Amino acid sequence: MIKRVNMEKKTEVPKGCQECELGSIQKTVTELKKNLRRTKRLRVALVGQPNSGKSTFFNSLSNYKVNTANYYGTTVEYHLTTIFIKNYEIELIDLPGIYSLNYSDLAEKVSFEILTNVRDEFKIDGIIQVVETSSLPHALLLTLDLLTLDIPMVIALNMFDEARIRGVNVDIQLLQDFINVPVIPTVSIKGENTLKCVLKLIEVIENTSLINDEDSVISNYSFNIKNGSLFYRASFSKEELRDVINSYKRLWKSMVKDIFDSTNCHFENCKLVPACLMNIEKYAPNMKSLANVRDEILKLKSNIIMSISSLVFSVQKPSPTFEDLIDRFVLNRFWGYLILILVMFFTFYVAYFLGNIIADKIDSVVDPLSAKVDDLFKDYGILNPLIIGFKEGFLGGIGIVIPYLIPFLFFISLLEDSGYIPRMMYLMDGFLKPLGISGRSVLSFVLGLGCNVSAIMSLRGLTKYSERIFAGMVIPFVPCSARTVVVMALVTGTLGVWWGLSLYLLSFLIIVTVLLLINKLSKFNHLYFMVHIPPYRVPSLKSIFSKIWLRFKTFVFTAWPVLILGTIVLSYLSYFQLDRSINNVFSFLTVGLLGLPQETGIPLIFGVLAKEYALVMLYSALNTDNIKMVMTNLQIFVFSVFIMLYTPCISTIATQVKEIGWKYTVISIILSVSTAIIVSFIISKLLYFMS
Amino acid sequence: MESIEKDKIYKIKEIVRDKPSYMNYGLIEDTLLRVIDKSSDNKNFYLEVIGFNRKIAISVEFLQDIVLEEVSGDQKG
Ligand SMILES: Nc1nc2c(ncn2[C@@H]2O[C@H](COP(=O)(O)OP(=O)(O)O)[C@@H](O)[C@H]2O)c(=O)[nH]1
Ligand SMILES: [Mg+2]
Numbered sequence: 001m002i003k004r005v006n007m008e009k010k011t012e013v014p015k016g017c018q019e020c021e022l023g024s025i026q027k028t029v030t031e032l033k034k035n036l037r038r039t040k041r042l043r044v045a046l047v048g049q050p051n052s053g054k055s056t057f058f059n060s061l062s063n064y065k066v067n068t069a070n071y072y073g074t075t076v077e078y079h080l081t082t083i084f085i086k087n088y089e090i091e092l093i094d095l096p097g098i099y100s101l102n103y104s105d106l107a108e109k110v111s112f113e114i115l116t117n118v119r120d121e122f123k124i125d126g127i128i129q130v131v132e133t134s135s136l137p138h139a140l141l142l143t144l145d146l147l148t149l150d151i152p153m154v155i156a157l158n159m160f161d162e163a164r165i166r167g168v169n170v171d172i173q174l175l176q177d178f179i180n181v182p183v184i185p186t187v188s189i190k191g192e193n194t195l196k197c198v199l200k201l202i203e204v205i206e207n208t209s210l211i212n213d214e215d216s217v218i219s220n221y222s223f224n225i226k227n228g229s230l231f232y233r234a235s236f237s238k239e240e241l242r243d244v245i246n247s248y249k250r251l252w253k254s255m256v257k258d259i260f261d262s263t264n265c266h267f268e269n270c271k272l273v274p275a276c277l278m279n280i281e282k283y284a285p286n287m288k289s290l291a292n293v294r295d296e297i298l299k300l301k302s303n304i305i306m307s308i309s310s311l312v313f314s315v316q317k318p319s320p321t322f323e324d325l326i327d328r329f330v331l332n333r334f335w336g337y338l339i340l341i342l343v344m345f346f347t348f349y350v351a352y353f354l355g356n357i358i359a360d361k362i363d364s365v366v367d368p369l370s371a372k373v374d375d376l377f378k379d380y381g382i383l384n385p386l387i388i389g390f391k392e393g394f395l396g397g398i399g400i401v402i403p404y405l406i407p408f409l410f411f412i413s414l415l416e417d418s419g420y421i422p423r424m425m426y427l428m429d430g431f432l433k434p435l436g437i438s439g440r441s442v443l444s445f446v447l448g449l450g451c452n453v454s455a456i457m458s459l460r461g462l463t464k465y466s467e468r469i470f471a472g473m474v475i476p477f478v479p480c481s482a483r484t485v486v487v488m489a490l491v492t493g494t495l496g497v498w499w500g501l502s503l504y505l506l507s508f509l510i511i512v513t514v515l516l517l518i519n520k521l522s523k524f525n526h527l528y529f530m531v532h533i534p535p536y537r538v539p540s541l542k543s544i545f546s547k548i549w550l551r552f553k554t555f556v557f558t559a560w561p562v563l564i565l566g567t568i569v570l571s572y573l574s575y576f577q578l579d580r581s582i583n584n585v586f587s588f589l590t591v592g593l594l595g596l597p598q599e600t601g602i603p604l605i606f607g608v609l610a611k612e613y614a615l616v617m618l619y620s621a622l623n624t625d626n627i628k629m630v631m632t633n634l635q636i637f638v639f640s641v642f643i644m645l646y647t648p649c650i651s652t653i654a655t656q657v658k659e660i661g662w663k664y665t666v667i668s669i670i671l672s673v674s675t676a677i678i679v680s681f682i683i684s685k686l687l688y689f690m691s
Numbered sequence: 692m693e694s695i696e697k698d699k700i701y702k703i704k705e706i707v708r709d710k711p712s713y714m715n716y717g718l719i720e721d722t723l724l725r726v727i728d729k730s731s732d733n734k735n736f737y738l739e740v741i742g743f744n745r746k747i748a749i750s751v752e753f754l755q756d757i758v759l760e761e762v763s764g765d766q767k768g
Contacts, residue, residue, distance in 0.1 A: 099715035138717045138743040168744070234721075281709060295710050302719040306742065315744055324727070331728045331737065426748040430732050439735075439748070528750035530716055533737070535746075 041082070041091040043123065044201060045115060047146065048130035049139060050097030051534050053158040053188045055079070056543055057130050058094040060191035061198065085198055092198075093124075099138075101145040115149060126201045127153040133163035133185070134535070136170060137309035143179060144301055147245070148252050152204040153181050156197045160185040166535070167316040175312045178241045189540055236307040248304055251297060323536055330423055340427050343415070350411045351404065351449045351481070352504070356488050358403035370395060385575040389568030396567065396612050397560040404481035405555060406548065408450045413547040416443070417539035422531055429529060435512060436519030438529040441471045445511075447551070448478030452652040453558055454551040455480075456659050470518065472660035473668040476648035477511045477675075479504060482559075482611040483644055489615055491640045494628055499637060507644055510675060559610060559651040566609035570602070570617060579621065593677065594642065595684050596635050597622070607643055609650050614643045634691065638684040646676035695736065700725050701759040708756050717743035723762065 046054045061083055079094040095111040103109045115124060127146055131139040136157070146153060157163075157170060176183045182200050186193040236244050281291055320328075329335050370391065377387045415421055421443055429439030437445075440462055448455035455475050459468045479487070492500030573579050579602045583590075586601035599621040607614030618639070622630045631639070647669050648656070656665040695701065701724045706713050713719070717740040727746065728737040737748050 100711070102711040102715060135717075135744045138740075138745050141714060141717075298710055298714060299720070302714070302721075306721070309742065327727060327737075333731060422748065426728075426730070426735060426737055429735050429748075429750070430730050433734065438750075528752040529735075530747060530749045530753050532716060533746040533748055 041089045042125045042202070042205065043091045043093065044126045044128060044198065045093045045095055045124045046128050046130055047095055047111065047115065047142070048097060048158075049099055049132065049142065050532065052097065052130045052132040052139070054094055054097065054130045055546065057128070057156065057158065057186070057188035057194050058092060059542070059546055060188050060194045061092060083198075085195070086202060088202060090198065090202075098142065100141050101148075115146075115151075124151055126205050127151050128197050128201060129153060129155045130158050130186075130188070131155055133157045133160050133170060134166050134168050134315075136168075136313050137305060140305045140308060141301070143181075144245070144248065144304065147179065147181070148249050152201060152208050154197050154201040154204060155179075155181055155183045156186040156188070156194070157183060158186045158188050160192075161187045161190075162535070162537075166321075169314045169316070171312040174238075175308070178308055178312070179245060180242065189543070234303055235310070236304065238311055241304070241307060241311075244304060244307075248297075248300060251300070255293065255297060326536060327423075330420075331427065336427055340424060343420070343424070347408075347411060347415075347446060347449070348504075351408045352484060352488075352500075354407055355404035355481070355484060356492070358407065359399060359485070359488065362399065362403060366395060366398070382575075385571030386568055389571035390564055392571070392616055393560075393564030393567035396610070396616055397556075397563050400481045400485055400612055401552070401555065401560075404484055405450055405552065408481065409548045409551050410544065412447060412450065413544045413551075414539050416547065417537060417543055419534045419536040422533045425529070425531060426533070434519075435515040436522075437471055437515065438467060440529050440531055441467060444471055444475060445478055448475045448480060449484075450481055450551065451555045451559065452476055452478065452480045452648060453555065453655045456652065456655045459659060469660045469664050470515075470522075472656055473518065473664055473671065474511060474514055476652055476656075476668060476672055477507060477514060477645065479507050479644055480611070482649070485612055486615045486643055487640060490618075490627065490636055494636055495633055503637075503640060503644060506641065506679075510645065510679065514671065514675065558654070559649065562649075562651055563610040563612065566606055566613055567616065570606055570613070570620075573602070574620070583621075589677070593681055594638050595688075596639055597631060600639060604642070604646070607649075608647055611643060611649055634684065634687050637687065638680050641683055642676050642680040644676075645679060646673050648672060695726055695729065695754070695759065697726050697729055700741070700762050702762050703757055704760045705758040706756060707758065713753075713757070716740075716747050716749075717745045718747075718757065724759070 046058055048054045058079060058081065062081055081092045081094075083090050083092060093114065095114060096108065098108045098111045101112055101115070103112045114122065115127070127149075129139070129143060129146060131143075143155065155175075157172070163170070170185075172183050172185065182204065184193055184197050184200060186197060188194050330339060373391050374388065377384055380387060415424075425439030425442050427439075428442050432439060432442070441459065444455045444458045444462075447458055452475055455478065456472050459471055459475075462468045462471070487500050487503055491503055573582070582605060583598050583601035586604065587598050590596040590600045590604065591598050600618065602621050603614045603617035606617045618627070624630050627636060647653070653665060653669065656668060660668075703718060703720050703722050703724065706718065706720060710719075718724075722743065723741040725739040725741055726736060727739055729735065734751050735748060736751065736754060737746065739746050
């Protein structure tokens, strides 16, 4: 049986933008405005399909930058940098990847909104379309849409080096003639020609006299005879193409105007109409005739693209290609899964064992230093908790970041850039479907092993809202680096490696159970997936480091400050001896249900701030360096199970609220707390009877 | 969809619904698809969209909106 997501959602014709799903643009725009109000600049957007090299292009220009910042919008992040070229102060925006102006996920939506300058408040002065040269025909889909925006544009035929190796040939001059836009081959990874693109764009902007509006919109498209004939043609000749493209542009714009006039969606000069049009089945299912007209025009669009491609683009490649050969191996029923298991195993190895080795090395350096600091500030009275708290929090962060998070992120980025991840999604999709998630969310779950915050943020790329919610609720069960630190110190360190591993196995089983459970109980629909598989690439260090930095940043700027703040608060609590009463409040859980020492109340509370705390606090609450002296093995294990499972840390919760909303965050928290209580209760009883 | 076989080439005759979304992935009428792999449960397909020089992985449910026609191997573009 097939269930459909979204498609069958009953929707009325939007009455105004506030009511249609597209209404949220106001927020994004105000946010952007806030970020940009201060200076008068030329704004240039880097637009292109995902993986076309936009960010690499962006970074290659950062030699000219004064500052680079990343803004997390309400829905998605985008990057801004300001560069100075030729007396111009250019604000460069790295937009999330899009395939066309028809968006299907949140990331695409943001790009769309910015490009279409939704309410004339955020004007883009120029566009650089970054194209993956090897699949130029695909990129032309977007090019044709961008042309309808009438914004000065330059096309960067990026990854030109790779295209050459893959036997791709492009007639640049001819392409330029057809679309009337400068086309420049670039290798952004080496910074080749990226500056040239910007210079060219400036030239185009300078030379653009006012766009001839009367010519660009004809009042009634209604298939007038001249244009109508276009629709009966499957291909166009070299001589015709330029005119045909212009007609297409006009047709498109007048259709947009027409649809605007004929719907109830009377938001003045609404620039979102193209998106409404693309999603008309979703937003206005009763306007089927418009959908038909649109499909006619799309047909024309594809005919144009095919005609252009057949004239300017050719590929000479052996059959099978080298990539085909690798794929045969990687997707093979036997070898493919063997590789998958090895990769998973190695990922886990990096996240767990490798981290532990590095952590030991760091400890041997840091511990004596830390003791020195303690000594130094012994007599600072009321300030002492502040200093010691800060130190503990800071070191706690270091203890997570350097040994666990960075090596892990390095390895994941390596996997990602090599092109293996999408293939992994394809291989795993079959196993995940019964759990209610699609192969597309695999990367997010894996990222969760590093930091839940960046994992949940990465869900933005998922097309289906339901899948985002689903994964967003369950990801907190994935043991992150901070939890790994706890497990390593408490369980592996005191009870042995196998106990530590069994804890991971346990959380894996719980994730599967929870997924199955939600899947059974909820109305969430099944998910199908369609993903784009990039070619295999030798990852470049530069790009890997910028990826690490992006994900690492979410930890540094969200989780770490909370960690530091929390330790300071905690130091003061114990300074004023408030910790005892808190412990009492929680003793029904700690002592009563789980059979733990009463002192574990405080660590549990602070574990909410950051899981790592639970550990730091446990040592200080029990006033010992040797846990085994004060807690039995059973207690240590139960405590760790509880820490591992109960409520996500505060930074994760904040991210959840932002990404999946209050309601589902609360459900997620209830879910994890109750799971933690039930599971650790069962384990404590079970282990008790076994011993 | 069991009839779609590995290593064969198909032409998209018609896309029944939601054309814009398929178009985003390069699936448009009259393009040729090469089946690189299909999963053992027949649920997922790994395809090359030949004219676009692109590869995609797609669930069988999505393919149900697409009418395919087999073309003999030598017609490959
Ligand atoms: N060979 C080659 N690889 C590139 C080039 N530009 C980017 N890449 C690689 O393509 C991948 C995707 O680049 P990225 O900038 O993240 O793409 P985005 O998704 O468009 O931002 C990265 O692994 C880059 O190293 C290029 O000009 N040549
Ligand atoms: Mg990018």
